[in-house]
Amino acid sequence: MKHDPSASVAAIPRPSACPGLWRVVSALDGGICRVKLPGGLLTSAQARAMAEAARMCASGVLELTNRSNLQIRGVREGEQSALVAHLLAAGLGPRQAAADDVRNLLLSPAAGRDPAAHLDTRPLADRLLALLQDTPEFHALSAKFALQLDGGEALAMLDHPHDIWLSALSGGTQLAFGLAGTPRDQALASIQLEQAEPLVKTALQLFLELAGEHSRMRQLLAELPRADFLTRLRARLPFALGASPVAPQRSELDGAALGAHAQAQPGLVMWLAGAPLGRLEATQLWALADLAETEGSGELRLTPWQGVLLPDIPATRQAAVAEVLTDIGLLLDTRAPLARLLACSGSAGCAKAAADTKVDALRLAERLGLNGPAQMHLSGCPRSCAAAHIAPYTLLAQPGGRYDLYRREQGQAGFGRLLATSLDIDQAGERLAAGNSE
Template identity: 50%
Template sequence: MTEPLSARPSATPIRPSACPGLLRIVPALDGGICRIKLPGGVLSADQALAVADAAERFAGGVIEATNRGNLQIRGIGTNHDGLIASLLDAGLGPSNPASDDVRNLMLSPTAGLDPQQLLDVRPLAGQILHSLEHHPRFHELSPKFALSLDGGEGLAMLEHPHDLWLSAVQVDGRTLLGFGLAGCSATDSPVAAVVPETAHALVVAVLETFLDLARPDQARMRDLLKEMPVTRFIEHVAARLPQQLVVDQKVTDWRRAPIRPFAHIGTYSQRTAGVVAVGAGVPLGRLRPSMFRDAARLATAFGDSQLCMTPWQSLMLRNVPAENSAPVLDGLGQAGLLVDAAQSLSKIVACTGSAACAKGLADTKADGLRLAALLQENGISRAVHLSGCTRSCAAAHVMPVTLLAGSPGRYDLYFRHADMSGFGDLHARDLTIEAVGALLTADSRSNTHD
């Protein structure tokens, strides 16, 4: 029987926050925003249909794929309780309402299924999420406080910075979990490692230590570590653990192997022979309800009746028999999703922009479509990020090319540079989209690196 709204968690914020959640809808120019946090990015086909229905019934029909493998519904009208109720009925809410903000744990979309993995991290992920939901003190964490768990998969987002990241490491024939603070495994080495059996205790110890030592104004790990040496923080963590940390040069010198670029689009081999994962990009992070419904039907007909949202603003259907990969790709393409990494639009990221965000200085979504068309005409495929302001909401890490809006239709052009902070090297100012297209085309033809 449907639970009365009076018995449900309220849409009132658990604590003040500018971040949307499922239980807290925040306003924007185009209406309210609701963020649905998905365990490991996974939801069932039935849940996907429920999201599509809710987006049409209670909002403007816009579903967004986020850069941390979650979903957002935009343009929500006045019936917030109705929207929330429909999503809770579909099982998309937290088991503990107070934990809605803090379930920020990123996994590979092929965790447990990947042929390159050193460790199936799904059981550990379940333990961590349970603690985040049911350990009352962890509800004090900022909604932006985030964790990453990497089992060594060949498909994993390595560049997003996290407050705590863990990555599977092989040392002298043993599989350990190396970990780092306020960084990412793409550029950082672990500060230490633990055996997998101690990893859950490590996460709990890190979070409790952070909450013990951080002032209220230090919302993120990086804020605390500006004033406290990492070695001192780790001493506090080690004192809480049942086993010693592994601090070995083979661990602290270790670097994560890179992944194949854009492997999230197309067919990806799984650990089990004869089955594959099939991925498709979401154009500029925006899903129409019809797209989501078509993907859900394909997942039911050909896969395991689940969809997995990825940190690349794409989705994957997993456990698809290899002989069915072609019709699945074709079906996703017909639905309007991007199934070929050579498509220029598959490599362009754009924030909400001025059409729906008060801080946006340009209509980045419309400009992104124009830029993609220009590059496609010239046979150019470049990873480009369009940001309507300096906050860089659409990209959690610096991309090879960034366009920073200065006014409607005008952008400053940056190229990522390892030795420069921010977006990188400022190459040109106040460019039109046509000028950007011409410059990127010329640059691509004059060199072979991105």
């Protein structure tokens, strides 16, 4: 999808606390510039452009978000215009400047490649992204308002809360439809594939009319019963919604399933690799771009698990690519301690943090080795930016740099049950490694 060259370097961003392309948000380690990627896709040329921009205008550190976007950290004072110009020249901007924030459409990183998919979602995704960007009234949507289009891929994040979601049914000619809070197996209705754009357009218009002060669908639906929203929606659509479909059985691959996965295209595999603590250095991104070009199709897909998927690798080159990915410093083993740890920016980057979570996570990884739970999250404060959902175990930083330990439990609000208070990171490591976190 091409950006509009008139989306100028000096566009005025609208107010929001979220970083954007033009809205470089200050942090303790410099500015943060967020680049929204269509379906998480980054070409090798764009990856090099981002690496170069991060090196020339910022600290050289890039952060992978849990919505498959990429942000540049440590943007230096006075370098913002040069940074934006570089990114726009690489085609990383929106179709028009006012549409930067609304490019929120999550796809599986394996879209068009996953053998379990019922539908290649990318053509429809392009049309939905164009709809969001080309309709001025939709530019009023919150920077966090997000759509999800699921093709039925095994490699999919299905527990991420999205305001509106569409999910392909077997056969690929129909989609299930739901709103925030609608469980995946209890879709509200079904539609034909070609009805997706008018449905989304009408649902967004209705949301904006009814939303008032609310910025997210779940906030609106806390006041307005979902059935009422649906009735109003039906009244406006020029077609009848189909009955709620029976959710198809699907084999789900967790995003933590690092490694090589077979593609729908015979003889090709896709490598799913983790970025340690959700970050890459510019040099690592550059090396990934080279690898994608020499061994794959020149595409990188960012994942909502803060990793990278490298598609279109000949199966015969699988082992060679694994070696290079390891040399670059990416994680290929789900059991590796850093592959099981999430950590927010921490006190080095965020004024709200009560601990240096990134440094503590590295120390915790050393202490754990192959022991400990499948996923742990170190959060500098209760906002929990690094995780899209509550992790099985959370270490929540407390004043003085110590941590409270929580375990997620059914029926428990927030991070779950409080297991221990005021642990230093070594004590937390001992407790988690010994498996006596009960």
